[in-house]
Amino acid sequence: MKAMVAKKASCRVLDANQSEPVDIGNKRVYDRALAATSCGIVISDARCFDNPIIYCNPAFLKITGYSQEEVIGRNCRFLQGHDTDPIAVEQIRQSIRTGQEVRVVLKNYRKDGTLFWNDLTISPVRDSSGKVTHFIGVQTDITERKQAEETQQLMQFSIDRAADAVFYIRPDGTLFYVNETASKALKYSREELLRLSIQDIDPNFSLSVWQSHWQQVREGGSFSIETQHRAKDGQVFPVEVTFNYLRFNNQEYNCAFARDISEAYRQAQASKQAQKALQRSNALLKAQQESDPNGVLVTDETGATLSYNQRFCEMWQIPEGMRQLGEHKIIFNWLLPLIQEPQRVFSQMEYLEENPSLISREEIHLTNGRVFDCYSAPARSPEGESYGRIWSFQDITEQKQTETRLRQQAERERLVSGINQRIRQSLNLDEVLNTAVEEVRQFLACDRTLICRFNLDWSGTIVVESVGEEWTPASAINIQDTCFQESKAHLYQKGRIRAINDIYNTDLSPCHIQLLERFQVRANLVVPILQGDKLWGLLIAHQCSKTRDWQDSTIELLRQISVQLSVAIQQAALFKQLAEELAERKAAEAALRRSKQALKTQATELKKALNDLKQAQLQLIQTEKMSGLGQLVAGVAHEINNPVTFISGNITHAEMYAQDLLELVELYTENYPQPVPAIAKQIEVIDFDFLKKDFPKLLKSMEIGAYRIRQIVLSLKNFSRVDEAERKLVDIHEGIENTLLILQHRLKPEAGNIQLVKEYGNLPFVECYPGQLNQVFMNLLNNAIDALEKSVPVVTTEHHTTQATTPSQPKTKIIKISTEVADCSPSQTSNSDEIGTPQNVIIRIADNGSGIPKDVKKRIFDPFFTTKPVGEGTGLGLSISYQIIVEKHGGQLECLSVPGEGTEFIVQIPLAPSKIKTLQTTTLPSGEG
Incomplete structure (x- = not known):
């Protein structure tokens, strides 16, 4: 028989979802697939006598306590005992006989004789002919759930039949639960009592006393008082009430045990009820611990463990065997090795033992990376005597991880911002690069950070490096990597970023691996440094001590820094060029040393050249943006203008053709006044008289629409001015209107309900740079709109002195253009050579926003100064506008502002008398402005 079983045990086994057998001999596949589940799984052979077990997974062995050699070849009946449910056993036998799936719950026994409840599902497996060949049994250990159900039923049974009245009271004094004894003692039904509060049954109730008792229960555990209860019939009797704190389903309750202490009851039941009350208190304390979502541990005054809940065991991963030894066996000696700093925690425990009245709260870091928030408070008797401590542990690992991620993100942003600031402030490229690689290495905690620059022959030189003390520096090594030139250079030139976690586990070529081995590299991260479309060099981070999984945040950080370094390199090249020019000028100064005036002129030119270079850098972003906007607007206007021209050009011919056709129809009508019935019917269907009147109007409306589109296109082209880089005579009002057209989306009611007021004077044509002047209008109007959108002013309307002030109303947002x-001014006239009195064209753009403080107003025209949040402003708009008006046009740009009332910008442009050409005041279409 044993030989037959052994033979069957090595035969093939059917998967429950397959009709063909699978070779059980390849046990590694099944072990890996089934070892991950906590359910016990067995496979028995239905073709052999007594259905012997031919396979079991590790979870089955763990649940039953048997070894694999003790299980294979046996029938599952060996787990049953004398008290196993016979009905469940019969259901299993019926399933085996009929080949039907069955699920039962029954008692089984482990090898050591301990009982466990088994939730068992038996499923048959059939071959291609439909014959049952195997049975698969899946068992789940539900012992804890069954014990909890039995404990809960026993607790409910005990409380309902307790001799004392039991009340669960909410913090507001209303009743949540009462037992049968309370119902009988107060002569209310239980439903009636649950509609009452403690105030209704206690004639001595005081709200302040109740609140004091409730706080005392929360802090000290439990205490007892003597008071009175009033029954439904008005009878008042003395009671002794013991209050306990209870937390259940995340709700707080005051659990009160009320004992009738009238003389007869006290003599008969005193001893018995005291013992039962103590048992109930312990049971409720245990229930409170188990319902608490945190891990709870209770210790006595010596530090020995009294009790703990299931959550505590799960958090600290206490083995099942340790839990079964009893709650008094768990001690802190088990917990301390799991903590990163056990000595510090042990010292804190000793300090709390010496000061039992203190409340403690601290974070405990475990060796596996988890973090617990530990709260400890003294446990007190009703008389105030401390008899131990209650420890509550909350898992805050995810919270701490989130805080760490946010802190790292902030540190990354500070690092990039610091490098960017240093680039702006320093003209020394070597200093910038050295500082950058050092800060990056420290921040990433890697072994080496370097910057490699390529020569014309694609050989590389390490220009700067930061390396740990234990690793060999790689500076000044000339790198000849032909593999890089042939296969990788064009990829990095296109912006490729390469993160290698392990150089020996990737697709690197042997020559590349040999190169990295020279630098002792095990993992590296390579980011290109580009100058336009050319590859200048590489920013590289090396991990030499071990492999490394480069995170996306780290890759993005290095990419941002490479962009900043690219700007620094470009800036250094510009300053190098400037330095060469300065050197040439200084050489010229040496030759003209005798002429003091020549030296002053040279110095002035050098200063101006430096200033021009800085100003060119400041205008770079704004000029590119406006140039792109102008090209886009001009292109869109051109594309729209073509079909509109086609439509408007054909509408005239359509009108002529329509008129000719209508005249022809009229001629037919005069000569053939009586049309045939079909024609007469069609004339009535199409309402020919109305069509004759409406069709010319329709064509006229189309002509007006096409004209309106052409006007809008013309405004867009005028605003862009991409073909007007020279000074010319233009209509200032036209430039303002074109700018307002571009900003129309920000002036609509849904965008902020801003009212636009125009007070245009009679201006002549003005000689200026129209595109740059439109840029000034755009900057000033944008700032005015931003100021109104961010301000929330209110005003009050006052009547005559006998009436009260009306309630505050939102202030109307207004932009005024005049x-x-x-x-x-006299200072300007002194610089004019024109005959007569020179004049200025003055444009005022004002808003009634919150105004500009005096300390901010002094700096508004400084480059890069802005009060807007990061990402919303560059601080270049007003600086560039000032240059356009003052330097390009010889005018003035002033700012007048009163905090709380608004801001006004005044643009003055000189108007030479010889250039004046009278222009009539612009008439706006109705509904605009």
Whole structure:
């Protein structure tokens, strides 16, 4: 028989979802697939006598306590005992006989004789002919659930039949639960009592006393008082009430045990009820611990463990065997090795033992990376005597990990911002590069960070390096990597970033691996440094001590820093060029040393050249943006203008053709006044008289629409001015209107309900750079709109003195644009060579926003100064506008502002008398402005 079983045990086994057998001899596949589940799984052979077990997974062995040699070849009946449910056993036999799936719950026994509840599912496996060949049994250990159900039923049974009245009271005094004894003692039904509060049954109730008792229960555990209860019939009797704190389903309750202490009851039941009350208190304390979502541990005054809940065991991963030894066996000696700093925690425990009245709260870091928030408070008797401590542990690992991620993100942003600031402030490229690689290495905690620059022959030189003390420096090594030139250079030139976690477990070529081995590299991260479309060099991070999984955040950080370094390199090249020019000028100065005036002129030119270079850098971003916008607008206007021209050009011919056809129809009508019935019917269907009147109107409306589109296209082209880089005579009002057209989306009611007021004067044509002037209008109007969107002013309307002030109403947001011609100031007239009195064209753009503080107003025209949040402003708009007006046009740009009332920008452009050409005041279409 044993030989037959052994033979069957090595035969093939059917998967429950297959009709063909699978070779059980390849046990590694099944072990890996089934070892991950906590359910016990066995496979028995239905073709052999007594259905012997031919396979079991590790979870089955763990649940039953048997070894694999003790299980294979036996029938599952060996797990049953004398008290196993016979009905469940019969259901299993019926399933085996009929080949039907069955699920039962029954008692089984482990090898050591301990009982466990088994939730068992038996499923048959059939071959291609439908014959049952195997049975698969899946068992789940539900012992804890069954014990909890039995404990809960026993607790409910005990409380309902307790001799004392039991009340579960909410913090507001209303009743949540009462037992049968309370119902009988107060002569209310249980439903009636649950509609009452403690105030209704206690004639001595005081809200302040109740709140004091509730706080005392929360802090000290339990205490007892003597008071009175009033029954439904009005009878008042003395009671002794013991209050206990209870937390259940995340709700707090005051659990009260009320004992009738009238003389007769006290003599008969005193001893018995005291013992039962103590048992109930312990049971409720245990229930409270088990319902608490945190891990709870209770110790006595010596530090010995009294009790703990299931969550505590799960958090600290206490083995099942340790839990079964009893709650008094778990001690801190088991917990301390799991903590990163056990000595510090042990010292804190000793300090709390010496000061039992203290409340403690601290974070405990475990060796496996988890973090617990530990809260410890003294446990007190009703008399205030400390008899131990309650420890509550909350798992805050995810919270701490989130805080760490946010902190790292902030540190990355500070690192990039610091490098960017240093690039702006320093003209020394070597200093910038050295500082960058050192800070990156420290931040990434890697072994080496370097920057490699390529020569014309694609050989590489390490220009800067930061390396740990235990690793060999790689500076000044000339790198000849022909593999890189042939296969990798063009990829990095296109912006490729390469992260290698392990150089020996990737697709690197042997020559590349040999190169990395020279630098002792095990993992590296390579980011290109580009100058336009050319590859200048590489920013590289090396991990030499071990492999490394480069995170996306780390890759993105190095990419951002490479962009900043690219700017620094470009800036250094510009300053190098400037330095060469300065050197040439200094050489010229040496030759002209005798001429003091020549030296002053040279110095002035050098200063101006430096200033021009800085100003060119400041205008770079804004100029590119406006150039792109102008090209986009001009292109869109051109594309729209072509079909609109086609439509408007054909509408005239359509009108002529329509008129000719209508005249022809009229001629037919005069000569054939009586049409045939079909024609008469069609005339009535199409309402020919209305069509004759409406069709010309329809064509006229189309002509007006096409004209309106052409006007809009013309405005867009005028605003872009991409073909007007020279000074010319233009209409200032036209430039303002074109700018407002571009900003129309920000002036609509849904965008902020901003009211636009125009007070245009009678201006002549002005000689200027129209595109740059439109840029100034765009900057000033954008700032005005931003100021109104971010301000929330309120005003009050006052009547005569006998009436009260009306409630505050939202202030209307207004932008006012006014133009005029005025005489120049004396300082300006002194610089004019024109005959007569020179004049200025003045444009005022004002808003009634929150205004600009005095300390901010002094700096608004400084480059890169902005009060907007990061990402919303560059601090270049007003600086560039000032340059356009003052330097390009010889005018003035002033700012007048009163905090709380608004801001006004005044643009003055000189108007030479010889260039004046009278222009009539612009008439706006109705509904605009």
